[in-house]
Amino acid sequence: MERANIPVHEDIKISKRILPRLPSDFKITKMGYARKGAIAQYRGPNAIHVHEYPSHWLFHRDCGDPRTFKGLLAHLLFDAPEIPLSILTGSVSGIVMGKIVYEARKNKSKDAGTEAKIAGSIASLATGVITFLISRRK
Numbered sequence: 001m002e003r004a005n006i007p008v009h010e011d012i013k014i015s016k017r018i019l020p021r022l023p024s025d026f027k028i029t030k031m032g033y034a035r036k037g038a039i040a041q042y043r044g045p046n047a048i049h050v051h052e053y054p055s056h057w058l059f060h061r062d063c064g065d066p067r068t069f070k071g072l073l074a075h076l077l078f079d080a081p082e083i084p085l086s087i088l089t090g091s092v093s094g095i096v097m098g099k100i101v102y103e104a105r106k107n108k109s110k111d112a113g114t115e116a117k118i119a120g121s122i123a124s125l126a127t128g129v130i131t132f133l134i135s136r137r138k
Helices: 069-079 082-105 112-135
Strands: 012-015 027-029 040-043 048-052 056-061
Touching: 069 082, 082 112
Parallel strands: none
Antiparallel strands: 012 056, 027 040, 040 048, 048 056
């Protein structure tokens, strides 16, 4: 399959009557979001991502193939930007909350550092999850 002939992020449905099985260079993968009703997903050459359904295949091309380092960076930036964005917002909120709690508690508690770490962790997790859910495209 030619890379130029498959649009980025645009699904192409192909019946299993026309294409009963994928070519051998497509490998089953867990990398990717599950889609309702899909049996499995595969990654192939040219950053092609395929979801298998009982009666058809759903193809799309990603900007990067996450099975390689260079492809992973492109994939995170252009195909799944919600992941690095969630990590960034979660990290920043955790650090900020940790500093706020530590400054507020350092003269009042022997465990100010532990309290700050717990508060920072909770803020980080909550912010990261909320950012992921809001920014996810599908």
